[in-house]
């Protein structure tokens with residue numbers, strides 16, 4: 001495979017025209033589709049490295065003007081790519097609001113009407129008009145239904161979402177990213193045992209999902225406003241439904257099947273996984289990658305960051321453990337020199353040894369040890385997968401063992417930097433471009449709105465990025481300034497490490513039109529759907545005309561700061577990353 005990347009572009013173009021459809025990697029084209037080759041995205045004959053954002057709710061906005069205004073402000077912030085949901089499954093046809101697919105009674109029905117895929121058509125059309133490319137996601141790992149997923153919970157009405165006592169049922173449909181249907185909606189409708197992994201292995205479900213992708217992919221196959229396809233948001237073994245017999249290879253095999261299916265319909269757009277990029281270090285591979293970099297690592301960016309770039313190497317357990325121990329040793333020595341060493345170690349014959357870090361040393365942590373049930377390296381080896389995907393959400397995932405001599409925020413910051421670097425290296429090894437499809441930190445002002453992706457409830461202080469040392473006791477979230485610093489650092493890391501695209505999560509837009517029963521609803525007291533369980537919703541969820549906030553929206557306080565970071569990064573790409 002890797003020999004192909006060394007061929008001149010012209011030859012690879014010829015290979016594509018000869019319809020070597022096994023490779024979605026080399027697709028130099030004379031059209032203005034985005035293509036991937038030599039570890040980069042290309043468009044209009046130039047390399048395409050970009051900054052962008054996320055707005056899963058775009059097709060649920062109530063007017064075309066709202067969509068247009070949103071793209072307008074995104075464009076003004078230098079944004080070139082937006083990731084959004086290309087799915088909206090319902091089990092009951094809603095009275096109001098957008099929906100794409102009705103899954104019920106053993107059948108699926110596509111809504112081609114004005115409140116159906118015509119809304120997505122409009123999003124695609126207006127994105128293109130504003131020079132924004134869309135990464136369309138085809139389904140979601142997450143669709144928690146409290147009271148249905150856990151059959152032991154007694155609830156008054158199991159046919160609706162958010163009816164479990166104690167949950168916040170005042171959130172409107174499509175407000176949360178996990179309220180658009182997804183894998184578990186298929187499983188509940190077609191599955192035999194209500195296990196999440198049936199989505200990956202039950203033939204009937206695979207068939208139903210293939211049918212859906214056929215509808216969407218063929219609809220936009222000729223649109224140059226689409227960057228590419230994301231097979232699923234965050235695919236993995238675990239979800240709110242339990243898994244029965246799932247290994248990372250189950251998930252990899254599914255990727256291969258679906259990527260082949262999409263590639264067979266669409267020769268124009270590259271395909272990515274949408275996984276969060278978790279590793280299964282040392283696990284057996286179905287699609288082993290070439291172990292040599294198939295193109296030179298990008299040269300370091302001149303101004304932003306002058307740390308020396310290492311040649312990409314494969315991630316190994318031994319390498320990771322050594323690297324982490326070395327980092328902690330360096331911090332300890334520095335803190336010792338400064339006289340600010342925490343009481344984390346004991347002095348043995350003139351040498352510092354740490355009891356706590358030694359214990360942590362032996363485990364790689366969930367981001368690397370396969371415990372999320374996904375092996376992103378194996379997925380990246382699939383020939384039809386054209387680019388790597390990863391996300392960075394320190395409030396919801398652990399990326400590295402914390403260094404006791406760093407503040408929680410510095411650990412968050414550094415953990416992100418290392419994660420981005422590991423992802424860039426892995427993608428470079430594969431010869432495919434890398435795309436950070438979402439990164440975000442919960443701020444203190446957003447904390448009352450923070451709802452993790454696997455949940456329907458406002459989180460009760462689970463943040464790990466906070467400023468205190470005891471997570472359960474510390475204020476949830478970072479300051480706006482810390483968020484801006486982190487975003488700016490990670491964007492710089494991404495650019496200098498050669499990550500090809502970086503999408504912040506998530507965009508916030510105000511002055512939108514509200515309508516009852518949609519993601520942009522009027523103030524709850526104006527409607528008949530006031531909270532019935534006595535739980536008050538947070539003020540930021542109670543604003544007419546503001547896009548949904550799951551704890552990451554930049555709307556309101558601090559909006560300008562994030563927009564400025566995105567714009568600056570976008571300009572840095574333009575000036576010194578080429």
Ligand SMILES: *[C@@H]1O[C@H](CO)[C@@H](O)[C@H](O)[C@H]1NC(C)=O
Pocket residue numbers: 105
């Ligand atoms: C479900 O499908 C069966 C068989 O096709 C049909 O008889 C029944 O009326 C359907 N029920 C609903 C609610 O559509």
Ligand SMILES: *[C@@H]1O[C@H](CO)[C@@H](O)[C@H](O)[C@H]1NC(C)=O
Pocket residue numbers: 032043044048131
């Ligand atoms: C590529 O060209 C098209 C058509 O001229 C244009 O609309 C689009 O903005 C260009 N893309 C980039 C990234 O420059």
Ligand SMILES: *[C@@H]1O[C@H](CO)[C@@H](O)[C@H](O)[C@H]1NC(C)=O
Pocket residue numbers: 150151152
């Ligand atoms: C439901 O309760 C039974 C008995 O307490 C237990 O064995 C089972 O694991 C529970 N199932 C779930 C999904 O919690």
Ligand SMILES: *[C@@H]1O[C@H](CO)[C@@H](O)[C@H](O)[C@H]1NC(C)=O
Pocket residue numbers: 107108204205207208211
């Ligand atoms: C998928 O589509 C085919 C052809 O339209 C249809 O025969 C089949 O029943 C569909 N499968 C499911 C599970 O909906």
Ligand SMILES: *[C@@H]1O[C@H](CO)[C@@H](O)[C@H](O)[C@H]1NC(C)=O
Pocket residue numbers: 239240396397452454455
């Ligand atoms: C959601 O994920 C977090 C980790 O991010 C985990 O601690 C929690 O138990 C999960 N909740 C559910 C309902 O699965």
Ligand SMILES: *[C@@H]1O[C@H](CO)[C@@H](O)[C@H](O)[C@H]1NC(C)=O
Pocket residue numbers: 405406407410
């Ligand atoms: C956190 O990082 C900043 C910048 O590198 C540094 O000035 C500060 O001392 C660090 N704080 C801790 C507790 O590590």
Ligand SMILES: *[C@@H]1O[C@H](CO)[C@@H](O)[C@H](O)[C@H]1NC(C)=O
Pocket residue numbers: 460
């Ligand atoms: C949140 O956590 C606190 C302290 O652990 C607890 O007292 C409170 O009941 C929790 N609230 C909810 C809604 O779970």
Ligand SMILES: *[C@@H]1O[C@H](CO)[C@@H](O)[C@H](O)[C@H]1NC(C)=O
Pocket residue numbers: 470472473
């Ligand atoms: C939180 O902090 C208070 C006061 O510092 C302490 O008494 C309490 O035990 C802490 N709670 C937890 C869960 O650590």
Ligand SMILES: *[C@@H]1O[C@H](CO)[C@@H](O)[C@H](O)[C@H]1NC(C)=O
Pocket residue numbers: 510511
């Ligand atoms: C929203 O609209 C009002 C009135 O038209 C205007 O004053 C305000 O600047 C707008 N806000 C934003 C964020 O566009």
Ligand SMILES: *[C@@H]1O[C@H](CO)[C@@H](O)[C@H](O)[C@H]1NC(C)=O
Pocket residue numbers: 095096515516517
């Ligand atoms: C649907 O929207 C209409 C017009 O805004 C409204 O009158 C009606 O109550 C809504 N229906 C529901 C179920 O929310």
Ligand SMILES: *[C@@H]1O[C@H](CO)[C@@H](O)[C@H](O)[C@H]1NC(C)=O
Pocket residue numbers: 523524525536537538539542
């Ligand atoms: C929500 O909005 C209504 C109407 O403006 C207001 O009366 C109510 O206090 C708000 N609720 C919260 C929690 O902010």
Ligand SMILES: *[C@@H]1O[C@H](CO)[C@@H](O)[C@H](O)[C@H]1NC(C)=O
Pocket residue numbers: 522523526539542543544
């Ligand atoms: C909704 O609530 C916000 C404040 O939460 C207020 O500014 C706005 O005027 C309210 N809108 C309506 C229509 O009541």
